[in-house]
Amino acid sequence: MEINKQDALFEFVLRIADDSLILGHRISEWCGHGPILEEDIALTNIALDFVGQATNFYDYAAKVEGKCRTADDLAFLRFEREYKNVLLVEQPNGHFGDTIARQFFFDVFRKLFFEELAKSTDEELAGIAEKSLLETKYHLRHSSEWMIRLGDGTEESHAKIQESVDTLWRYTGELFFSNEVDALLLNEKIGVDIAALKRPWEKQVREILGEATIEIPAHAWQQAGGRTGVHSEHLGYLLTELQYMQRAYPGMEW
Amino acid sequence: MDMKNINLEDKEREFQAKIDADIRIEPNDWMPDSYRKTLIRQISQHAHSEIVGMLPEGNWVTRAPNLRRKAVLLAKVQDEAGHGLYLYSAVETLGADREDTIDDLHSGKAKYSSIFNYPTLTWADMGTVGWLVDGAAIMNQVPLCRCSYGPYARAMVRVCKEESFHQRQGFEIIAGLANGTPEQKELAQDSLNRWWWPALMMFGPSDENSKHTAQSIKWKIKRETNDELRQKFVDVTVPQAEMIGLVIPDKDLKWNEEKQGYDYGEINWDEFMNVIQGNGPCNKQRVDARRNAKENGMWVREAATAYAEKRQAKKAS
Numbered sequence: 001m002e003i004n005k006q007d008a009l010f011e012f013v014l015r016i017a018d019d020s021l022i023l024g025h026r027i028s029e030w031c032g033h034g035p036i037l038e039e040d041i042a043l044t045n046i047a048l049d050f051v052g053q054a055t056n057f058y059d060y061a062a063k064v065e066g067k068c069r070t071a072d073d074l075a076f077l078r079f080e081r082e083y084k085n086v087l088l089v090e091q092p093n094g095h096f097g098d099t100i101a102r103q104f105f106f107d108v109f110r111k112l113f114f115e116e117l118a119k120s121t122d123e124e125l126a127g128i129a130e131k132s133l134l135e136t137k138y139h140l141r142h143s144s145e146w147m148i149r150l151g152d153g154t155e156e157s158h159a160k161i162q163e164s165v166d167t168l169w170r171y172t173g174e175l176f177f178s179n180e181v182d183a184l185l186l187n188e189k190i191g192v193d194i195a196a197l198k199r200p201w202e203k204q205v206r207e208i209l210g211e212a213t214i215e216i217p218a219h220a221w222q223q224a225g226g227r228t229g230v231h232s233e234h235l236g237y238l239l240t241e242l243q244y245m246q247r248a249y250p251g252m253e254w
Numbered sequence: 255m256d257m258k259n260i261n262l263e264d265k266e267r268e269f270q271a272k273i274d275a276d277i278r279i280e281p282n283d284w285m286p287d288s289y290r291k292t293l294i295r296q297i298s299q300h301a302h303s304e305i306v307g308m309l310p311e312g313n314w315v316t317r318a319p320n321l322r323r324k325a326v327l328l329a330k331v332q333d334e335a336g337h338g339l340y341l342y343s344a345v346e347t348l349g350a351d352r353e354d355t356i357d358d359l360h361s362g363k364a365k366y367s368s369i370f371n372y373p374t375l376t377w378a379d380m381g382t383v384g385w386l387v388d389g390a391a392i393m394n395q396v397p398l399c400r401c402s403y404g405p406y407a408r409a410m411v412r413v414c415k416e417e418s419f420h421q422r423q424g425f426e427i428i429a430g431l432a433n434g435t436p437e438q439k440e441l442a443q444d445s446l447n448r449w450w451w452p453a454l455m456m457f458g459p460s461d462e463n464s465k466h467t468a469q470s471i472k473w474k475i476k477r478e479t480n481d482e483l484r485q486k487f488v489d490v491t492v493p494q495a496e497m498i499g500l501v502i503p504d505k506d507l508k509w510n511e512e513k514q515g516y517d518y519g520e521i522n523w524d525e526f527m528n529v530i531q532g533n534g535p536c537n538k539q540r541v542d543a544r545r546n547a548k549e550n551g552m553w554v555r556e557a558a559t560a561y562a563e564k565r566q567a568k569k570a571s
Contacts, residue, residue: 033312035554044335242317245318252435
């Protein structure tokens with residue numbers, strides 16, 4: 001199927017925005033329940049960064065689409081199959097180790113991705129990427145440090161974080177999903193060569209997991225579907241909560 | 255009278271003289287045990303209130319109606335966690351251990367603001383909590399910026415700046431609803447109806463029934479009495495409600511020309527006492543949530559400690 005540049009750009013930006021929104025939402029579920037007060041503050045701050053990123057990318061997506069939809073319309077008023085986030089970010093928080101492992105895998109990817117996107121010939125996109133990259137570096141430092149602490153902490157924490165890695169590993173392959181949207185934008189020097197991020201991602205993940213004494217799972221099967229709108233069962237419940245006000249009180253301003 | 259008692263009396267006299275001269279008491283200064291205990295009780299209660307206070311608002315973070323509101327609410331809850339952190343640090347300057355004071359919260363020994371035992375049922379409550387609860391907190395806290403104990407007073411200066419932003423964003427939400435659609439106005443009025451009286455109770459028992467007030471005023475830990483602060487709050491808030499067309503749920507509320515303030519109806523002190531004693535609608539859920547956070551996070555804190563020790567050992571070898 002032929003896809004035009006405008007549609008491709010809209011789809012591309014939406015994927016980034018959806019990743020940020022859904023992960024930000026998940027992290028925000030920790031609010032008030034963190035394992036230590038300092039982490040409550042850190043997690044809330046990270047959630048806030050992701051909501052901010054989502055807002056910037058949705059604003060731009062809305063502009064690219066040019067159909068008078070707003071950032072909020074895109075965030076709150078689409079149906080489940082229209083969300084294009086990866087499966088990884090919609091996975092439930094689980095315990096703190098699950099949240100950290102999910103975050104770590106994503107942060108390593110996001111840093112590499114934004115470093116490339118910051119070079120985009122689309123200046124607006126490059127600008128948002130550059131701003132987001134600053135935050136992402138902090139997020140990555142935070143999640144890497146916790147990976148190491150938990151992995152090389154106590155026997156209990158090691159077992160727990162190893163299990164988190166084993167469970168979430170199957171969702172990491174999808175981070176490198178690309179299709180004709182990416183090909184077209186790469187050709188236009190707007191997009192990112194996502195497949196090329198896989199090796200540096202693996203290298204960095206191995207480094208931290210090595211220091212954390214965590215083993216990389218042997219099983220190779222990777223789940224996918226989020227980028228084409230085929231999600232896990234978790235997303236429906238997340239959206240039910242996220243969209244509650246907009247669905248219950250259609251068209252009102254808050 | 256033996257020498258020890260004479261010395262103690264001298265010290266107490268000197269201490270009171272410093273207070274009377276508005277000289278700040280600092281952590282290493284001598285202070286009466288009862289002053290120290292009163293402060294530990296008050297500041298840790300205040301810290302617990304900030305932390306428990308994250309829960310009723312955290313309850314709406316995942317359901318905020320748009321991106322901007324979601325971000326502002328997250329920022330607000332994050333501020334509250336930050337306030338908790340400064341206040342626990344202030345308690346530690348008095349020689350109390352943060353984790354011990356937190357355990358007192360979980361065992362029910364330590365109290366926190368009664369208001370957080372009420373449920374946040376609708377989005378409008380995010381407006382009302384900011385407008386009334388943070389508004390009442392500011393009334394209580396502004397005088398604390400002049401508290402005789404230095405670390406507490408300084409923490410309060412920072413806290414008050416952020417609280418006033420919280421109060422404004424709450425009022426902005428509720429004013430928007432009051433001027434919105436009929437459903438939105440109804441949400442706003444219903445929310446005011448539910449929060450008005452609990453907000454008045456935030457100032458604590460009436461002066462005649464407040465067992466700590468007189469001593470705290472003498473020590474300049476407290477600068478104004480519960481009833482004085484409550485009156486100020488009513489006088490500031492009633493015109494705000496009128497301005498946005500909401501009705502304060504008090505049939506006895508009327509302007510008193512002579513005192514240049516509002517007269518208001520009798521507070522339901524039975525309800526207040528019940529909530530303080532643990533029988534509010536959410537007491538159990540709030541304390542359980544905090545206790546669970548601590549228990550579920552135990553392995554995480556243990557891991558962090560174990561890792562830090564390993565690193566220390568590596569460095570040493």
